[in-house]
Amino acid sequence: GESVGLHLPTLSVQEGDNSIINCAYSNSASDYFIWYKQESGKGPQFIIDIRSNMDKRQGQRVTVLLNKTVKHLSLQIAATQPGDSAVYFCAENIGGKSTFGDGTTLTVKP
């Protein structure tokens, strides 16, 4: 069956460093992927998305990389700030239904 998973449940980085959060997926038919950020007590917030016909997409301070060969997705956050501390979920979206990974908790140390 399909599953979406994240490599590490927690990630701690120093303020100003770059962060890399990884995600593996198993459904090779997936064609749309999304990264979300969730702060405590709030709903998920869209960060960036990528379609399967791309291998890289950049936003403001964030970059998503997609490697379809190994079914791997990563989120890179440049110059990580304290406000980036949150749980990050990758999700594959098929027909509007999002299947979420387990989440990685990012902690930014001052």
Add this chain to the structure above:
Amino acid sequence: GAVVSQHPSRVICKSGTSVKIECRSLDFQATTMFWYRQFPKKSLMLMATSNEGSKATYEQGVEKDKFLINHASLTLSTLTVTSAHPEDSSFYICSADDRGYGYTFGSGTRLTVV
């Protein structure tokens, strides 16, 4: 950008009562909305797909008679947890399809059944 409003943000109810949660798309029409459930420190799990003007589509294992979904207009979907029990306590989140531009989530409703 697109905004999805969810109400209430927190609710405490007694066991055996019913609770209604509203999900509204504020600046766009959404023919399809999605309801998710999230347990503490866990990921989101899709419960059902809410379709305007037709019956909701429930995921396997979700009791449709317990989690009633109504999508009566293009901007409003409601989830009613009927005869709530403590094990229904959870964080419920909706999302809506923003005209193909993406999927916007509400801020969630924390339900506590006592």
